[in-house]
Amino acid sequence: MTTRTTLGLALCGAAALAVAQFSTAGRPAAAPDDKAKTAAPAEAKGARAAEFVAAFDKGDAKAVAAFWTPDGDYVDQLGRRYKGRAEIEKLYAKLFAANKGAKLTVAVTSVRAVGTDAAIEDGTTQVTPAGGGATTTGTFTAVLVKKGGAWFFESVRETVAHPATHAEHFEELEWLLGDWEGEAAEKGASGVASYEWAENGNFIVSHFAATLNGEPVAGGTQWIGWDAVDKQVRSWSFYSGGGFGEAVWAKDKDAAKWTLKTTARTADGKKVSLANVITMVDADHLTWQPTQVTVDGAAAPDGPVVKMKRAK
Structure with missing residues (x-):
């Protein structure tokens, strides 16, 4: 010193x-x-x-x-x-x-x-x-x-003296921390994801990928933070294909389900909006589903429910 x-x-x-x-x-x-x-x-x-x-x-x-x-x-x-x-x-x-x-x-x-x-x-x-x-x-x-x-x-x-942290605002999201994999990771379409603290506990960082027969085909990185002005959780996603998106997170009463109101831009300039729904089934299982999808204002079908389990 x-x-x-x-x-x-x-x-x-x-x-x-x-x-x-x-x-x-x-x-x-x-x-x-x-x-x-x-x-x-x-x-x-x-x-x-x-x-x-x-x-x-x-x-x-x-x-x-x-x-x-x-x-x-x-x-x-x-x-x-x-x-x-x-x-x-x-x-x-x-x-x-x-x-x-x-x-x-x-x-x-x-x-x-x-x-x-x-x-x-x-x-x-x-x-x-x-x-x-x-x-x-x-x-x-x-x-x-x-x-x-x-x-x-x-x-x-x-x-x-430790830098200021927003970690207390993520207490109801801590169940997400760790590594997750699709229950059908080696059969058809599925996904993998990880969630971990960034330095000082001001963000949670997620790395995710869609998989096909166990192999990643598309993915990206997501930073989850606290908006001190609007008093809500937000996230910013950057996709491996060149697109990016932003979401506002809203939880249900017991914090077992979160809805991510998302707006995104694809690499080829399309405007996408959707509501990603993440639901905690129990401490080691969750489901994830894209709903209310629109592409350039036109409605698109909801995505399938992806079942995921905590990786060992």
Whole structure:
């Protein structure tokens, strides 16, 4: 891991405290009843954020370490543990020296109170090196405690930041994952298909082929994704013969049957529309059938029901 990457990991938690409602870094907060010196919650939040940014921009390791309790700890993404302000300050001093001018952006995703003097905070971070360049991302969970009227870190844990995923929208399609073959794969017309996750779980990728007496005669690749605007599953298909198509997926109540409203273009310029119906018979069997077929606006017969089983 590069020093710049480590800097990103080490600075995640400290910035999160900037959104907590407490006073000056490294100094006790004013007594709660001292109205002349105690800011309102919103004011304290804004002032503290500005103080942290100033400490960060200056590369002030002592001020940053002061966000922790004297015996607080920090664990980075590699599992390395730094215990107490003195050790944390040494870490920041080293990192600041090697990464002058780096900028930090923090997004707090949740804050949960634990009684009146403790809280758990989750968030994400981005560190951008001086002069621009690739950012380093991370996530954190922090335990905050209130001491002497001020909030401090008791513990910060870092984890690797994973890219956003739409995997949760495909939970009712996970039964499709795996390899499928026609029950009559070696007799007459049938088909084969496979479904697998693409990287980060944002798409399911299918490779399919029509077969005749067990031999592939035509096929293609399909990418199944989530449309975040229209809130529905869509797919994009690219056929081995040169055509392509797009479909909107709609499920029945128990998600055992999906209807793919499909529009496609053939390699020779014909416009095709159809409704492909995929039905889960059980965990290891499904049927597939093209219905409501039109070619250049003219109705065509429905296709046969293809019975498929999970390949061993």
